[in-house]
Amino acid sequence: MITQNELIHLKETARKIRHLIIDTTVKAGGAHVGGGLSMLDILVALYFKYMNIDPETPDNPDRDRFVLSKGHAAIGYIPTLAERGFFSKELLKTFNKFKSPFGMHPDSLKIKGCDASTGSLGHGLPQALGMALGAKIQGKSFRTYCIVGDGELHEGSNWEAAMTAAHYKTDNLTVFVDRNMQMIDGPVEKIMGIEPLADKWKAFGWDVKEIDGHDFSEIADAIEFAHGVKNKPVVIIARTVKGKGVDFMEDQTKWHYGAIDSEMQEKAHVSIDRM
Numbered sequence: 001m002i003t004q005n006e007l008i009h010l011k012e013t014a015r016k017i018r019h020l021i022i023d024t025t026v027k028a029g030g031a032h033v034g035g036g037l038s039m040l041d042i043l044v045a046l047y048f049k050y051m052n053i054d055p056e057t058p059d060n061p062d063r064d065r066f067v068l069s070k071g072h073a074a075i076g077y078i079p080t081l082a083e084r085g086f087f088s089k090e091l092l093k094t095f096n097k098f099k100s101p102f103g104m105h106p107d108s109l110k111i112k113g114c115d116a117s118t119g120s121l122g123h124g125l126p127q128a129l130g131m132a133l134g135a136k137i138q139g140k141s142f143r144t145y146c147i148v149g150d151g152e153l154h155e156g157s158n159w160e161a162a163m164t165a166a167h168y169k170t171d172n173l174t175v176f177v178d179r180n181m182q183m184i185d186g187p188v189e190k191i192m193g194i195e196p197l198a199d200k201w202k203a204f205g206w207d208v209k210e211i212d213g214h215d216f217s218e219i220a221d222a223i224e225f226a227h228g229v230k231n232k233p234v235v236i237i238a239r240t241v242k243g244k245g246v247d248f249m250e251d252q253t254k255w256h257y258g259a260i261d262s263e264m265q266e267k268a269h270v271s272i273d274r275m
Ligand SMILES: Cc1ncc(C[n+]2csc(CCOP(=O)(O)OP(=O)(O)O)c2C)c(N)n1
Pocket: 032, 034, 035, 036, 038, 070, 072, 073, 119, 120, 121, 122, 148, 149, 150, 151, 152, 153, 178, 180, 182, 183, 184, 185, 188, 242, 256
C-alpha cells in the first residue's frame, strides 16, 4: 500500500529523474534511453520506498541488493542513484566520458551504490540469485531485487538461474521483467517470441504477478505481495512502454539507443512535464 502523499512523491521523483535522463543523454552524445525510461517507475518505487539502503553506508553487508540485469539501461539507473544521494548530480555530466565512473554499462567497482557490474545480457539474474542464496547461507534478512529485459530473456542463462532459484526456494529474490515488448532490433515477439511468459515462469516454479509497470500502486502491491510469499521466488511481469514519458520515443524500436539534439531535448522536457 502506498499513501496518497507517497504516490505524489514517487511520481514527482520519477518526473525529475526522467528530466535528468534526457539531459545526461544529451551530454553523453547518446544512450539506451528507451529502455532507461521504461523501467524507471519500478526503480523509483524500489529506491525511494522499498529498498533498505543508505547512501551514507553503501557497503553495509545487511543492505538490500539490486542488480540491473539489462545493464545497457544504465542511463536510467545512474541518474536514479544520483537522485537518491549516492553521488552528485553534477557528476552525471561525465556519463560515458573518459575517466568517468559511468560507462554505458554500470561498473560496481566504480559506482557508489551499484551492487553488480552488468551489460552482458543474461548475467545479472544469475548474480542476483547468488546474492539471494548468499543471504540464506549467512542467515541474513536482506532482499535482492533484479530487473531483466524481455529481449534479455532470450539468453538461456536466465532460465538456468530461474530453475536454480526455485529449487533453492529463494523467496528473498524478486525479479521484474521490463515487458516493454521491444528490443534492440524490433519487437520481441517478432524477433523471438517469449509468450506465454507467465506460464513459463510458473512452470519453472516461480510465483508470478502481472502489472502495469507505470502504475505505482500496482508496483507497490506487487512488491508487498512478493515480500509475503514463502518458499518461492517471485517474478513481476511489468507491462511498460519503451521511452515512457517522451512522446516521440514511446514504443519506437529506433529509440533503443539514440542521441538527442537541443530541439529534441526541449520537446522531451515538455512531454515529460505533461505526463
Ligand atoms: C550477451 C549480449 N548480447 C547482445 C547484447 C546487445 N544488446 C544490448 S541491448 C539488447 C536488446 C535487449 O533487449 P531488452 O532486454 O528487451 O532491453 P530493453 O528493450 O528493455 O532496453 C541487445 C541484444 C548484449 N548487451 N549482451
